[in-house]
Amino acid sequence: MKILLLSDVESKYIWDYFNPERFKDIELVISCGDLKSEYLSFIVTMIKAPLFYVHGNHDTDYLTNPPEGCECIDDKLVVYKGIRIIGLGGSKFYNSSLLQYTEAQMEMRIAKLRPRIWWHNGFDILVTHAAAYGLGDGDDKCHEGFKAFNRLIDKYEPKYFIHGHMHLNYGNKERIIKYKNTTIINAYQYYILEY
Secondary structure, three states: OEEEEEEOOOOHHHHOOOOHHHHOOEEEEEEOOOOOHHHHHHHHHHOOOOEEEOOOOOOHHHHOOOOOOOEEOEOEEEEEOOEEEEEEOOEEOOOOOOOEEOHHHHHHHHHHHHHHHHHOOOOOEEEEOOOEOOEOOOOOOOOOOEHHHHHHHHHHOOOEEEEOOOOHHHOOOOOEEEEOOEEEEEOOEEEEEEO
């Protein structure tokens, strides 16, 4: 299955120069946040596949103007074609804005998902906006990753952990990191995953 991953920066390649032939095999689209609502609505209209998203730290407008035709998977476990997917949007708390969480708040969000995780015998893909601590995150308070994600990955060993927030042009950031049995992918701008 081909999955289109998106995050943080709208791609002119997709939005301004859309060619349906390039995306004809996409079966699922996943957004890791900080993209315009209109961009996601455009993509789900042009690519005939479901679009799941989590909130980025700058997506407060989604609260009043959510992307049309798309499904928010924040704080949910959804199953698509047998693939178990968890969504946990937002970033580390840094300036008291919405969609920012302390480590303890993120742990509480994960705790609420544990019955669903148990019921589904784990999960295959973890979708977040922020990175995990020390695994593709940044040094500043805003871009520091969550240690709660590390514990989640260590315990359940999902096949993929997909995040955004860390723009690849911020410096020496790798798009793909292998961590134990999990492949971590930074979805910055766009990336096509062969699942």
